[in-house]
Amino acid sequence: MKKTIVGIDKIGFYVPQQYLAMEDLSDARHVALEKFTVGIGQDKMAVPEIYEDIVTMGANAAEQILSDQDKQDIDQIIFATESSFDLSKSAASYIHDLLEIQPFARSFEMKQACYSATAALQMAKDYVLLHPEAKVLVISSDISRYGLDSSGEVTQGAGALAFLVKAQPTILAIDDTNLAMTKSHYDFWRPIYMDKALVKGQYSTGIFLEFYQALLAEFQQRYPGVVEQSKAFLFHMPFTKIAQKALKLAQGMVSLDRVQEWTSHLETATLINRQVGNIYTGSLYMSLLSLLINDEKLDAGDKIAMFSYGSGAVAELFILEIQANFDMQVDSNLIIKMLENRKALSIADYERIYQTRLPQDGSDFLGKPEANYHGFYIKDIHNHQRTYGYQ
Numbered sequence: 001m002k003k004t005i006v007g008i009d010k011i012g013f014y015v016p017q018q019y020l021a022m023e024d025l026s027d028a029r030h031v032a033l034e035k036f037t038v039g040i041g042q043d044k045m046a047v048p049e050i051y052e053d054i055v056t057m058g059a060n061a062a063e064q065i066l067s068d069q070d071k072q073d074i075d076q077i078i079f080a081t082e083s084s085f086d087l088s089k090s091a092a093s094y095i096h097d098l099l100e101i102q103p104f105a106r107s108f109e110m111k112q113a114c115y116s117a118t119a120a121l122q123m124a125k126d127y128v129l130l131h132p133e134a135k136v137l138v139i140s141s142d143i144s145r146y147g148l149d150s151s152g153e154v155t156q157g158a159g160a161l162a163f164l165v166k167a168q169p170t171i172l173a174i175d176d177t178n179l180a181m182t183k184s185h186y187d188f189w190r191p192i193y194m195d196k197a198l199v200k201g202q203y204s205t206g207i208f209l210e211f212y213q214a215l216l217a218e219f220q221q222r223y224p225g226v227v228e229q230s231k232a233f234l235f236h237m238p239f240t241k242i243a244q245k246a247l248k249l250a251q252g253m254v255s256l257d258r259v260q261e262w263t264s265h266l267e268t269a270t271l272i273n274r275q276v277g278n279i280y281t282g283s284l285y286m287s288l289l290s291l292l293i294n295d296e297k298l299d300a301g302d303k304i305a306m307f308s309y310g311s312g313a314v315a316e317l318f319i320l321e322i323q324a325n326f327d328m329q330v331d332s333n334l335i336i337k338m339l340e341n342r343k344a345l346s347i348a349d350y351e352r353i354y355q356t357r358l359p360q361d362g363s364d365f366l367g368k369p370e371a372n373y374h375g376f377y378i379k380d381i382h383n384h385q386r387t388y389g390y391q
Helices: 022-029 033-040 054-063 068-073 091-098 116-130 201-222 241-250 256-264 266-276 280-294 332-340 347-355
Strands: 006-014 018-021 044-046 074-080 106-110 135-144 157-167 172-182 230-235 303-310 314-322 376-382 385-390
Touching: 006 054, 006 116, 006 280, 006 314, 006 332, 018 022, 022 033, 022 044, 022 347, 033 241, 044 266, 054 091, 054 135, 054 157, 054 376, 054 385, 068 074, 068 135, 074 091, 074 116, 091 106, 091 135, 091 385, 106 116, 116 135, 116 157, 116 172, 116 280, 116 303, 116 314, 135 280, 157 266, 157 280, 172 201, 201 241, 201 303, 201 314, 230 241, 230 256, 230 280, 241 256, 241 266, 256 266, 266 280, 266 332, 280 303, 280 332
Parallel strands: 044 157, 074 106, 074 135, 230 303
Antiparallel strands: 006 157, 006 172, 018 044, 135 157, 172 314, 303 314, 376 385
16 A cells, blocks of 8 residues: 655745845944854845734745645644734634635644644644645744843744645655654743743843754664755744754764754745844744755655744654655745845834734724735724735
């Protein structure tokens, strides 16, 4: 009996249509530009408008990839985020409505800091293994906020990815070998009464690297030789420089040739991240997308090791395998055009947008997108209910 292979059949991506350049941020904050572009590894950060939220971004990412038949076949929607605006109603329920998915579908939201998109993909994979005819829509969507002139300001961002998970995928297969790890930490958290995250930056980086070393060592014991077969090694990237820090720790744990091979793919795997910033649950998968559309050395059958991390803290190491004709299945032109056509913001405009908030007291809101905006948007908020439109 032929083994059922499950993985990612389609990938959609959305980023807000405006950004702030690190040159402007460094000038305004009186910080040397190299601290941002080299020390952090960031060139631009995406800035969402007031009428954009995790639902609009997620719907915009998913709309690109779903056919009418997909909408009839999808029977599960999993929305991964740490930017939720409702403690009861899931963002997935809005997606189900906006994309007109057939009614007999399960829809829910998942949270565990930046890790939950990985949990969603693994859950989707397990579901399809049990139901080989099923399709699962996984969405990762987040808005990263740390505060104006804060130490984390440079690592803000916003964006969404959408994945269609099914049997016999055309882009990536999710391997059965994986290993997760959990240990309670206060390295990054956001209490319910706060709109900005609390973070212990250096401490969080240390926990990230500690988890990486521990998982890599244990993974090698449980699955000897598997990780060494990977052509690239990708990481959750709250800032792109952290991937370089992690790979240095792999020296002595795997062969030097393998570490050098992994390092050679880092530049292509960070290109999009450097242009967008931190998108929490989607940062690892934005790096994956960057690798797929920019790296010309990838071939069908190549394996990619993935290190997923979410503060609090949970991490997982797993393996993906590239499928035949994968490069024909990802719309690289659309993604490149989306990034290139964004509008540059001045510091004044960025700070104005940042300080403009949706009502926090239950009052009404009317969304008025600019004429050149294309996609889903918050149409209004009335009686504590969000209504979405499309332009």
